[in-house]
Amino acid sequence: MKLLMNLLRDVLLLAVLVIVMFFAVSGVVLPYRNVFVQAGAYQMEAFETGLAFSHYGLNGEQAFYRLSSFDDFEQETYGVRFQEASKSLAILETLKQFAGLATPWYEVESEGVRVRYETSRVGQDWLISKTVIFAEPTYVQKTGMSLTYFRNDLTTMLDSGSVQIVNPDRPGSLTIIAVDNQQIKLNKSFSLIEIVEPVEQVTTELTQTIRVRAHDGRQQ
Numbered sequence: 139m140k141l142l143m144n145l146l147r148d149v150l151l152l153a154v155l156v157i158v159m160f161f162a163v164s165g166v167v168l169p170y171r172n173v174f175v176q177a178g179a180y181q182m183e184a185f186e187t188g189l190a191f192s193h194y195g196l197n198g199e200q201a202f203y204r205l206s207s208f209d210d211f212e213q214e215t216y217g218v219r220f221q222e223a224s225k226s227l228a229i230l231e232t233l234k235q236f237a238g239l240a241t242p243w244y245e246v247e248s249e250g251v252r253v254r255y256e257t258s259r260v261g262q263d264w265l266i267s268k269t270v271i272f273a274e275p276t277y278v279q280k281t282g283m284s285l286t287y288f289r290n291d292l293t294t295m296l297d298s299g300s301v302q303i304v305n306p307d308r309p310g311s312l313t314i315i316a317v318d319n320q321q322i323k324l325n326k327s328f329s330l331i332e333i334v335e336p337v338e339q340v341t342t343e344l345t346q347t348i349r350v351r352a353h354d355g356r357q358q
Contacts, residue, residue: 175241175257177264178352179310182257184242189255189266191352193308201308204286205266207246207253250274263315267347278337281346284330285314293324293331301331315349 174183180191180201188206245254250273258265268283287293292304300315301322314331316322323332333348 175259177350178262178312179308179354180312180352182242182264182352184244184255189242189244189257191312191350193305193310201288201305202286203303203312205255205268205283206244206286263349263351265347265349267345269343269345271343272341275340275342277340278344280334280336280338281344282332282334283346283348284325284332285350287329287331289329295322295324303331310355311353313351313353315351317347317349320346320348 174181177191180193180203182189182191184190185204188204190205191201191203193201241257241259243254243256245252247253252271254269254271256267256269258267266283268281270278270281287303288305290306292306294302294304296302296313298315299320299322300313301324303312303314305311314322314333316333318335320333320335323334324330325332333346335346337344
């Protein structure tokens with residue numbers, strides 16, 4: 139009986155501690171606006187408009203390269219969700235970042251379609267996966283991802299099926315690498331690098347993954 143009473147006391151104390159910590163943390167301003175990781179001379183993080191490689195300087199953002207469904211689909215409205223979407227979610231992501239386990243992710247939802255972007259690191263490359271989930275089986279001819287760049291950037295198509303981006307006014311560079319049966323294109327009219335992959339099947343879910351190599355300098 140004494141052992142049981144001690145166990146109940148410990149459980150009660152733990153519950154009180156958890157409640158106190160919850161109310162204490164709920165009023166804390168989190169140290170990070172959202173989760174970011176270092177990528178060469180850039181930072182990669184998630185915003186309401188998509189994932190982005192950004193370069194920050196003394197005058198704020200100096201470069202901003204975005205991957206987003208707003209560029210891939212002609213949809214006017216999306217429900218957006220990422221690290222800062224709710225207080226509890228932001229707390230979890232902040233704890234994961236302190237432990238070095240967090241990587242940026244981004245999700246949007248429209249009627250009948252949900253699109254999620256996830257990131258992981260392999261060596262000096264960042265793997266960016268885009269998963270599209272349909273409410274009903276849908277015929278998909280091809281899927282694609284796009285990355286915005288600036289009109290004064292230097293874009294070079296490399297023999298290996300990749301494109302290197304250099305901003306003449308900022309350090310570092312990015313190399314967008316097509317994999318498997320992907321085709322990479324430069325859409326100069328809209329300042330987009332497009333990575334297209336054939337699908338040609340009826341599906342409820344499909345995933346496309348590209349590689350982005352972020353450099354500290356201008357060399358590949």
